[in-house]
Structure formats: C-alpha cells, structure tokens
Amino acid sequence: MKKILILTLCVCFCAVSFAQEPVKVACVGNSITYGIGVANPDKDSYPAQLQRMLGEKYKVERFGKPGATLLNKGHRPYMQQKEFKDALAFAGDIVVIHLGVNDTDPRNWPNYRDFFISDYRALIDSFRVVNPKCRILIARTTPIADRHPRFESGTRDWQGEIQLAIESVAKSAHVQLIDFHKPLYPYPYLLPDAVHPNEEGASLLAKTAYEGITGNYGGLKMPELFTDNMVLQYGRPIDIHGTANAGDKVTVTIGKQKQKTVTGLDGKWRVTLHPLAAGGPYTLAVSTAERLLTFNNVLAGEVWLCSGQSNMEFHLNWSATAKQDVPNAANDQIRLFDQKERWRTNAVEWPVSVLDSLNHLQYYKDTEWKVCSPETAGKFSAVAYYFGKKLQDSLQVPVGLICNAIGGSPTEAWIDRRTLEYQFPAILRNWKQNDFIQDWVRGRAALNVKKSTDKQQRHPYEPCYLYESGILPLEHFPVRGIIWYQGESNAHNKEAHEKLFNLLVQSWRKNWNDAELPFYFVQLSSIDRPSWTWFRDSQRRLMTEIPHTGMAVSSDRGDSLDVHPKQKKEIGERLAAWALNRTYGHRNVVPSGPLYKSVSFARGAAYVSFDYADGLCTSDGKPISTFEVAGEDELFYPAQAVVEDGKIKVWSKKVKDPKIVRYGWQPFTRANLVNGAGLPASTFRTE
Template sequence: MRKRFAVWIAGWLLLVLSIPQNVFGVSFPQNGSEKTKVACVGNSVTRGYGLLFPEKDSYPAQLQELLGQGFEVENFGHSGATLLSKGHRPYIETLEYSEALKFEADIVVIHLGLNDTDPRNWPNFRDEFIRDYMQLVESFRKNNNPEIYICRMSPIFHGHPRFKSGTRDWFWQIQDAIEQVAQNSKTGLIDLHEPLYSRPDLFADALHPNLEGAGIIAQTVYENITGDFGGLRLAQVFMNHMVLQQNSPHVFFGKANAGETVTATFNGEVQTCVANASGDWKLTFRPAPAGGLYQLEVSAGKNQTILLDDILVGEVWICAGQSNMEFELKHAASASAVVSAASDENLRLLNKKGIVRPDNTKWDSTVLEKVNRLHFFEGEWKKSTPDAAAEFSAIGYSFGKMLRENLDVPVGLIQISVGGAPVEAFIDRKTLEFDPHLVDVLNNWKHNDFIQDWCRQRAATNLELTENKQQRHPFEPAYIYEAGVQSLAGFPVAGVIFYQGESNAHNAAHYQNAFPALVQSWRTAFNQPEMPFYFAQLSSINRPSWPYFRDVQRQLAQSIPNTEMVVTSDLGDSLDVHPRQKIEVGERFANIALSNIYNVEGFAEGGPELNSVIQKNGKVILTFLNAGRIETSDDEPVRELEVAGRDGLFSNVKAEIQGNQILINSKDMAVKSIRYGWKPFSRGNLVNENGWPVSTFRVDVPYQLKKYNYENH
C-alpha cells in the first residue's frame, strides 16, 4: 500500500505544476518534514462502534494506512453525536469537538447526520439543520482554514428498528440538506452512501459497518481527498464487440483521477471533458449510423488509453427473468438446425451468467464471498456463433434472430436471468424501501412469506456452509438489480423482454404491486420513462395458483403503459415447469416488437384480447381485439368456457363463434361472471386467425377493456 502511495505521490508532484491549486483538495505542506493532518469528525461510524479493534479497524485508522507516513489522521468521532445543536447529544458539546479544533487539521472530513434521524431530533429541529451544519463548518474554517469535506451519510438499512416509523424518510431529507450545506459552504462533498448502499451484508445492525465496510469508507475518503480514483476506466458495460443503440446519442462514462482531462474519439468525432471531484466523467456523441465497424478510443493524462474495437450500432434489447428465460437454446425443441445456422457477425450476445446456479447444492466459501461482493454475474459481448448461441437464452436468441432478419441492422442482446429468482430480486433497493406494499419483503427475507417457500428452502441449502447471518443470495430482494442490472444503468436500450413469475405464483395479489414497481424501477435506471417492457404470461402446468396468477398478468398488461404480454398457455407442459417450445415464445415477442415499435407490416400486434362482454337479448357476447376472426385451434367446439350466475358457481357452456365474437345462449340466466381456460393446465382452444391463443381470463359481466393510453394521461 505504501509503495502504491509513493508511486502516486511522484506522479502527483509532476502533475501539480500544471493544474490549479487544490484541484485534488489535498494541501501538501511546503516543509517536507511536516505531515498533512486529517481530522475525521463524526459519530459512532467514525469512532468504529461495533468493530473488534476500533483503534486499528475504524475508517480513520484504515485511512491512515492508505495515506501513509506523510499524513497524520486522527479520529474525532463521538458515538451518538448529532449535528443538530439542540439534538439529544450535540457534537459541538463533546470533548472530541474541542480536540478536533485544537488539532488544527489541514483537512477536515465530517460525517454527521445519522443520529439526527432520531425522533427526538429531526421532527423538532429540522429547520435548524442547515444553519447548524454551516456553523460547524465555519468553526473549523476560522481555526486555520483547512480543506473541508462533508459526507453524504452511510446507509441505514431496513433492519433498523425505527426504519418505517420515520428513519427511512428523515434519512433522505437529511441527505438533501447535507447537499445543500455543501453548496452553501462551498465544501467538498464525499458520497459514502453510494458505495455501501448495495452492501447490507456489511451492516449487522443496519447502521454500523463492519471491518470491510469501514475499509470502503476509508477508500472512498482517500479517493476524494487525494483525487486518486485509480486512473482512467470505462464503466463495465462498455466492451469490445458491443452494440450501441441506434437513433440515440452515444453516451460513454466512467472514472478518472479528479481534474484529469478525458478525451474520446468515436466515429470521427472528438469530445473532451474534465473528471469532476468525484472522479466521474461522461461524454456524449451524436448518433452514428446503424452498422459498423466502429472504434472507441478514450485517453487521459500521458499514458492512459483505452481502445475498444469491433463496435456495432443497431438495436439493443435486454432479455431477463428466471429459468424459462435462462433456458438455453440448445435444449429447446427443434433447436439443432437453429444452432447450426447461428453464425452472424451482426448479432451480438452478452450473456451475463451467474458464477453458480442455485441448484440443490451447498455453496463453498469462495462462491459465498463473491456473492456478497456482488461478483455474481460474468460475461462478455460475443459475436453470435453456434457455440455462443447454444448457451444463450432460447427465447432471447429467437427474438433477436427475427429482428435481425427483418430490420437489416445489427442487434445486441443482453441476458440477465437467474433460475428460480423472485421478482423482488430484480427491483432496486430504494423502490422496495419506499413502496408501502413491498417494504416488508426486505425484512428477514429468508423466513418471509412474501418469498415463495421453495425459494427460501433452496437459498437455505445454498447457504448452509456459511455462519454469516448477513450472507447474500441471488433470490434476496434487490440482489439481481444490484449485482447485474445496476451495471447497465444509463446504457440506452430499445426495450426489455421478461419471462418471470413462477417463483411468485403463490401470491398473485402481491405480484400485482411488485411487477409495476419492477417496470418503473428499470425505466428509471435506464432513464427511459416509456421504455417498452414486454413480458410472457406463465404457461400451463398442474399448479393450482396459476389461473389466478395468469389473470393478474393479463390485467397488468392492460394497466401499465408500453407493456405487451405474450400468451404461452398453449405451449405448456402439465408436468414440467420448463416447456421446451421456447423458439415460438421468442418469435411471438419479436412479432409484437416488429409491429408495435418498428412498424414493419405483416406482423401480428399481439394475441387476441378480450375487449368487451355484454348480456343482451338472451345472449352473452364476447368481443375480441387483434382478431379478424376467432376460431378454435383444433376445429373442435370451444373448450373451458364457463359462466356463473348470482350464486357464483361456474358451469361449462357451449358457445358459437361469429367473426371476432363469441356468443353464449344465456336464456333467462343473469350471468354475473365468465371465465375461460380457468385450469392450472389449460386445454383452452381459442385462437385468432394467426393461431395466437386467447389468454385465459375471468371477468365480471358487463366488462369493457380499459387500457392505459398515454394520450389520456
């Protein structure tokens, strides 16, 4: 570590002559014998509460090791201290505050605010927080005018006893106030929240980080006060052989040392920017024509250059879900010929595979550690070859292949799927925390009925060899988002195809809240509020809850804008949750995208959709959209159509088909409800003229489809 610092300081001394003073924040004394003094001001997180040896394990102690012998770091943390001067334990009344002033630091790092979430503090004195913080900053400035950094607070997680009763909401209000203080007082702002928010495993009591967590704080502070962010790098989503979304500005971003000029060249265009105080940089280029090949060159400083080759521009889609999306092409029905013909340099595949499958096995310590550190997914962009395609999602590949054949542009597919994963694992943490229907899924998820018992049992088997109560797992709420989706955030895409729900079918009402939260979570992550999000309805299998679940999915497709549902009940298997007819599912997704998004003629907009049900003149009349006519797939009479009267008891009825309508002779019966295919394994046979199946459904009579329309909102 010292050697690394020595190398860095040599480079810094060369660079400092050519940049404005204090770009990096650190002020080095002119006298080489003096040490740069760093005061770490804060509460119990700074003090090192809960650590076995806080004198050497707290973040200030670890910061000392990172900075080396040229620095003197002192810990002035006081457990329980509040920023508020009228709080229950004001920092300005502590001995540590007095000692911090006497220390006459060259650099002051302040991390306060966590204890101000106490109900004794924020509800009563919130209006004084900004002024109190500014006065604290000024008291250090009057002392000897040091460089001052204030910190966005480290996280408070859902396990905190007051999380829902106030802490959650007040925490974020205080974060906003801290940012305002940094602007008002012109201090540096260090974000301790972002690098820790995806690591609840480091916080046994939901508040205090362990040794590794304190190390992350130390590293974050080190980077911000020195400007050393490890040099130039691109965000991990950018790779050789990638596909960039056409008709959209090409945005490249990453990290560099603070104050460094970053220059990038793409498609003959050159752009430059300066990495900010947090080491972040971003460059935006005009949309390049579809096709390729393109090259990206990014440089910073004298000897830092990144070169990416073989880049294409076209259509980029994400293929996500659990095992039926993960289902590999080589295992699909009738796939051998498809695999053999899979060579296509303009079809690119990014298969983000898990390092281990959640099979019925016990994971070893190496896997468990990688899972905790979010190193679960691996994969690189590859050209489509028989070998690459064979191991890619059968649904995803079939979807992309059909786009390639009909759009005549490159296509890139990004797969993020984990067999058995519940929907909550795909949703970001903040969405879960603030959704009143979902927040409780975070608590003790391994023993929480919101998570299907099979998922909890399988996770328990996988984690049997760990003694870490905070051990993470891909089935954990927010995990797949944090380990996989988050790395793609901000990367423009055309849309998402999603096949998931088997691990949530035990609680359809819960899914009715969770799925819209998922869609919103991803649209926010990709900064695309209208991003197409297409999903597959569960197929047929002898599992009792599936009729209800499929109907909830049908309703979700009607209520969430820019979503479409692919019906798969006709492709199910009564005994196997992984039916092999996956190529057909991918092609149905592609038909909808080609029609609705790309406006290519000759492709189905989707399957037949129940539009209305009325009872009139002794008949119940069902009318369908996306159907020039309704027919039966086997030329047999309509099966599995039932009606119920006032007694709520359903019975089978015969029906007559006329064009896009189905007529039921109700005689003198007042029909109150009607359902179709209402069996776990449905043998319903209604299709439109294209052979696309009618979704199973249950509706009350009368019924009128009400679908979300942007024009009405």
C-alpha cells in the same frame, strides 16, 4: 566560512523539517468516525485505515463522538463536545465531516430540521476560522438498514431529507461532497447492527475518503459492458461514461466524432455522443494522458435486455428446434452479452468458499460481447435468440442482446433496494421466513447457504440481490427495451406479485431514466399448478394497467409436467411481434392473440369482444373449447362458444342468466381460440 556552514545547516534543517511536515487530516463525526462497530477502533476505524492508505505524508486524527448530532439543539450536539474542541485545536489542513446519522432520532429531526443547514454551515465556518486554508470534505451519511427498529417510523424518511440537506450545504458552502452512503448501500451485511459498519465497511469509507482527498480513483476505467464486439444503441444520443482520476482530461472518439471532458472531483466523467447511424463496424477509443482504451468491431443497432428466471435462461441448445436452428445461428449482425451465474441454484448445499463471494455480489461470471455463432448462440437464451433474430431479420439493423436471467429467481430479487424500502418494506424483513416470498424460494435459498454462520448471509433470491449484482453493473447502458420471462417463483401470491411487478417496471425505467421504456413479458404457460389460472389472468390485467408493456401468451406451448416447455421459438417471436408493432411502428405485424375487452349479456348468452380479433377461429379446426359461464352464484359450467359478428357468443343450458365468463381456466389448458395471425387468446375471467 563558519557562518556559511551554519547557514547551510540551518537551511538544510528547515528544508528537512518542511519536507517532513505532514498534512493534517481531521476526521470529524459520530460513533462511526470513532469506530463503534469494529473490534479495535485505534486500528480498524475508518480514520485509522485512512491513515494507512494515505501514508506518512499525512497525519490523520479521529474526533468522533458516539451519539453526536449535527443539530445544535439535538440530544448530543457535536459542537458542545470535547471532541469538537480537540478538532479545532488540531487545526487540520483537511477536515472530513460525517454527521447526520443521529439526527434521524425522533428527538431531533422532527423538531429542529429547520436549523440543520445553518448549524452545518456554522460547523464548517469554525474549522475555517482556525485554519483559513483548510480543505473541507463533507460526507453523505452512511446507510441505516431496514432492520433498524425505527426504520419505517421515521428514520428512513428523515435520513433521505438529511442527505438532501447535506448536498445543499456542499453547494452553498463551497465544500467537497463525498459519498459514504453509496459504497455501503448494496452490502447490508456490512452493517451488523443496521447502523455501524464493521471493519470491511470501515475500509470502504476509508477508501472513499482517500479518493476524495487524493483524487486517485485508479485511472481510466469503463463499465464492464464496454468490450470488443459491443452494440451501441443507434438513432439516439449515446451516453458514454466511466471513471478516472480527478481532473483527468478524457477524450472519446468514434467514427468522425470526438468529445472531450474533464473528470470531476468524484472521479466520474461523462460525454454524450451524437446518434450513430446503424451499422459499422466502428472503433470506440477512450483515452486520458496515461491510458488508452480501444474497443474494436463495434456496431450500432438495437439493444435489448433479456431477463427473468429459468425459462428466459433456457438455452437454445435445449429447445425443440435446436437441431435445425443452432447450426444456422451464425450472424455477425447479432451480438450476445451473456451474464451467467457462477453457481446454479440447484438443490445442493454450496461450499463455504462460495458464501463470501455471494455477500460481495460476485454472482455473475465475467463476460464480454460475442458475435452470434452456433457455439455462442447454443448456450444463450433461446427466447432471447429467437426474439433478436426476428428483429434483425425484420429491421435489417444490428441487434445486441444482454441476458442476465437466473433460474428460480423471484421478482423481488430484481427490484432496487430504495424502491422496496419505500414502497414494499415488509418484503425485506426477515426474508427467509417471510410469507410474501414463495416457500420454495425460501427453502432453496436456505439449502444453498446452509453452511453459512452469518445471520446476514446473502443469496441470489434475496430481495434486491439480483438488481445489485446484475442490473447495477450495467450502469445505465443504453437499451431500446426489456423482454422478461418470470413469474413461476411468485405464482403463490398474485396480489403481492401485482405490486412487485409494477415496482419492477418502475425500478428499471428509473434506472434507465426512461419512463416509456418498453417492457414486454411472457405470460406463464400451462402446467398442472392450481394457482396459475389466476396468475395468468393477473398478468393480463397488469398489461392493461402499466403503459408501454405487452404480453406474449405461452399457454398453448406449455407442458403439463414440465415447468420448462421446450417450444421457445414461438415465444421469442411473439415477444418480437410486440416490439415490432409497438416500438418500431410496424402496424402490419399483429402483436397479440385475442385479448379480452368487454362482455355483454342478452337472451341467456354472453357476447365477448376482443382486441386483435380479426379472423377469430380455432387452432385445430375443432369447436371452440374451454369457455365456461356462471350466474350470480359463481358456479361455473362448461359452455358452448361460436364466432358471431366478430364476437364470441357463449352459453350453457345449465346457466339461464349468465353473469361471468371465463376462458382457458385450467392450470394446464387446451384452449384453442386464435386470431387470423394464428396467435392464441389469453386466459381471462370477466368481472
């Protein structure tokens, strides 16, 4: 009996001991793993925060060496440090490795990059020797902000190469890859010294490591655009994606289609549905064993993103034709996803309570898809509404419109960070004192955030901000194209805008993985601002340089005193004409007014040729106005102009030998040349 009791006690003791044996987690790395950048590394470093998240069933130890390199020929090789030996002695069951940031030092990567993969493999093998059953996770490196003194001289490019090398190591060494870069990248204020995360940044790293270790990503979730009443792009394969816990089986059904997949270790899942027929309503169901998400009254049709600044934001209720159009706006076949700002960028100081939310990119209100009605349309973009209505009337299919325009916003705020870092880094530096950015934009931003004491305080006008808060959340939601009305906040520097607009289109096409994504935009209208003539002509030239774009002329609907002209119906319908002609192949729809093509000179006159020139005439029945000519001295004089053999003959008695022609070259112009479709000619200046 005594032997049985002793044996029972031993078994119980062993069971308790086994049950209490924690899983050992070794966090290996450099100063970021150590906790440089946080006030109390023992309490707030990412490994310390990871310990609290994992709980008592795990034992997390940090083995971070400030300044350590992955490269064994680097200036401070991790494998030659005491912390490495301590990590081996710990023999972790799980090893989380974050190295590579210091390898961007010019002493390291330029000389020894060829050894990076083999050195990383050697490090991994070392931990497998001391614990053959250990599970290893390696991290893409945390960001290095553009404020870093060596950012452009090498750090930016070398870090990009190191990230690719780390991904190669993960594949070849069969270890799990986690991403320490993505969670921090849109939040540069979390890197006060441009390298080391603060406490909040460290918590994002801890969360990333926690999710990678446990596979717990919070269960099934979908992007915010997935709601009742949504419109899915018809006629092409539809990408449906979201997150769930690692290994969860996900089922997606719509109509007669059913697709199944398994969530990856990174918590992501994705299925591709076969093209849907236009119409509906459909019910979209997405489920795991633990959760079912159902989206009702879903239509399949044409989806367009409508963006820019205040003239795109301008509500239908405020438009010249609101009284007759708003009451008739009910249309179940048009759906609206209206992303509105929480705080308007008016000339006020925002309260302190706003500032932290801004830093966290919480600028847009929560919203959902709504059926078009007088109430919903009245508060929606007038230009977008008229665009969508013309498409729906012409195509007879459902139309979904997403609007996220922000008043006063500059082009650079809508471009992704990586694009600007690599192709226009100068605009990122000290943006509140940066002459690339319009002084009005900088002044308004400074006023709005005047109460902030944070040197890295963010604002919606900051480069990249609206991309990160308004485009990233769309998560590649399939769209047919883009309409854009913006430029007022970049008109001070057309040369900078020419580069920025190219980058904007490039950035968004890359985001939607569509090199031919249609991008139709509005040329600035007429107003008494001196730079706008050159800017309008620059926009015209951009249309000819960037493929799959079109420009709606609005100068004939301008207001000499108001930057927000109220005649929006014509503008929306002109954008729709581009889409109908170019995107949908309706060749009977004229997409544009006369667009300058070429000029020849003979017998003291200029002969100007245009595209879309059928039926050249004037909008008011009066003689053609606002043409000017100049000789080699580039002194311009008003000119007479008449239609002759499908061209415009232009001459002036004051210029015997004309060399240059310009048209509509007044900030507020009363230019009156139109084509047979009644569409106006653009401002232009010949070379």
